[in-house]
Amino acid sequence: MLKIGVIGVGTVGTAVVRILHDNKEMITARAGREVMVKRGVVRSLQKDRGLDIALSTDPYDFVNHPAIAIVVELMGGVEGPFDIVKKALENGKAVVTANKALLAYHRYELQELAKEVPFEYEASVAGGIPIINALRDGLSANHIESIVGIMNGTCNYMMTKMTEEGVDFDAILKESQELGYAEADPTFDIGGFDAAHKLLILASIAYGIDAKPEDILIEGIEEVTQEDIAFAKEFGYAVKLLGIAKRDGDEVELRVHAALISKERMIAKIDGVMNGISVVGDRVGETLYYGPGAGGDATASAVVANIIDIARSGRHTAMLGYNKPLENGLKLKSTDAIVTKYYLRISVEDRPGVLAQITKLFGEYTISIETMLQRPASGGYANLLFSTHEAKEGNMKEVLSAIESLPFVSGRPVMIRIV
């Protein structure tokens, strides 16, 4: 029998215990032996979880316990779990985690520590979708050209609702919080940070890129309005929070932001709280993976899959999928060098000459306009909506700053990238 200790017996941890119990016969057949959670670490022993496992409050309780073969880390945080997981690996325990923040900061150190023992983390990206599995093993023959992912269910739910129901951002956020789809402090989700953690993990598997959240472009969905969504609809786009990793020669761009994406693409058809990740490989072309990105059972499904894999094969694939550094040292592209199309919304005083001055500025910064719409706003103002041809992020930032300082421009211009 393979014995497991779970650090953090909350929603996901409880679901892990229950799946291993409820689906025991099948899991034993697949794993080739019995697998069972024997111990758990919790914050408080007061609460009755209705589980038949030994509980303690010491997170170091079983990192050196001879009976425990696999440590499952579900406590959250970065430095706390890093220290615990490190000790477990040093003690020869296999580790399974769902902790994306831990990996966003420490995945390369963990790969070093996990050279001799399995370290698995399927649940850290896109919950129940086996995307680590697919990218690391299923697509391993390919140079990865790009990854485009809807990796945050909260944002996708909100963008879908805004699109379908025409409701404003603030109202949808409130509703999402009431439904439990958004946290009381929603910044981590709607600011793009959650998606960025996941993107960094995928980018390491695909490209061997060692970047941290603070190194890459991260924006959220907070500025998206009904006007932007109307524009997107009119020109055949959906609005999504996307995580994007893209290779360009020996550079890789990594970015998370709201984006307009053609409705024709499979990934644009993913609505509601669901997640999806499109991966383009040089040989296979595009493949896409769709499913629930969160939820206790879906996340636990991925955790238990890792446990079964460790139990049955004793396999040991290098944590990030490569045993030697990947070829030709890819580097992170600087944010200013990113090239994409843009959608812009600029609020201006509704008087003659305004459009001419703005378009003149675009010309000076070599930004070329593809479409333009003017919509009346209240109080003598109008909204100018543009989409551009491909332009450099650096130029775009400069032109937007120049436009913002024009006397007839009201507020900060809003920019959404087009993918």
Added chain:
Amino acid sequence: MLKIGVIGVGTVGTAVVRILHDNKEMITARAGREVMVKRGVVRSLQKDRGLDIALSTDPYDFVNHPAIAIVVELMGGVEGPFDIVKKALENGKAVVTANKALLAYHRYELQELAKEVPFEYEASVAGGIPIINALRDGLSANHIESIVGIMNGTCNYMMTKMTEEGVDFDAILKESQELGYAEADPTFDIGGFDAAHKLLILASIAYGIDAKPEDILIEGIEEVTQEDIAFAKEFGYAVKLLGIAKRDGDEVELRVHAALISKERMIAKIDGVMNGISVVGDRVGETLYYGPGAGGDATASAVVANIIDIARSGRHTAMLGYNKPLENGLKLKSTDAIVTKYYLRISVEDRPGVLAQITKLFGEYTISIETMLQRPASGGYANLLFSTHEAKEGNMKEVLSAIESLPFVSGRPVMIRIV
């Protein structure tokens, strides 16, 4: 260095050799050692394939060659490759195959033979989509409730074209043959047999069901007309060839047929030659896998992924994903016991009393109608189009046979199941 022999150096085999050559640096990093095709078996030595490998025409050439560690079987057929692969396994060679027909007939014997050596077959189902990987490893914590797959690109291309362009089946078939999407003899694809082979492989991983193609319901898309597609559009359905595996208590139903499926479902949004497979697990809910189901490079991507996996981990997961029989011996449901909704098209003489007699028959066989349309046809005939509530396949067969024998009914009624 890990040396490989490829039996069958056609489109896929050549792509395997090229990927291992072109992506060598990256593959070496992932596999942890160099991997190379050293020998190939071909039908004729006349053709210059431009490859730097030793060729012979004897398929038994390297099943016992000491230098070859992995035998890649890409020759096609059933009994021929079975004998060769058997010998390779007996000689301790790892085997990788893309041969769905081989597995549709011999997967359980092969699993027995491959107890001590890896036998991998990712490319046998849905080409470049790592669905074996996902189902066997990624979703292993789940009882699988259902699998619904678009697993034949030819059929999906034809159904998409018929829907988008309003062209008749025969014209699209001709065009597909000219484009190389359909074979000169298209029966294997459009008759549903190709999809059935793939479905049987997936059903073994999910349910441990040992069925052969002749045991299950297999129908094709040959009878779908523009009239059916118009009906489907009107009621919010897409028309697809689907492979379906579904658990119902201790029975599993397996079937391949044209189907009407709600346009709202992700799988209904998969168009053109692309493949997609939706899997519902008891814990994870629905996940879906999308990508190219055929093509030399896409198929080779899956073959090489298997090779890398064998090279890097020396892993050995049981071929079908379980080391002991799966629990509670699931049985194949008899075709007549399948319950689903139906769409029916019946050509009748356009005169009073006809509809009454047909609906009376429905009542006698306890089949309840949900919608009904009558459309005029040529020569004094009309087409009656029905959709039913859920009914038993056995009852449906009987009522259709009774309807066919009515004097005013012309030709055989056409039935398409609704999913």
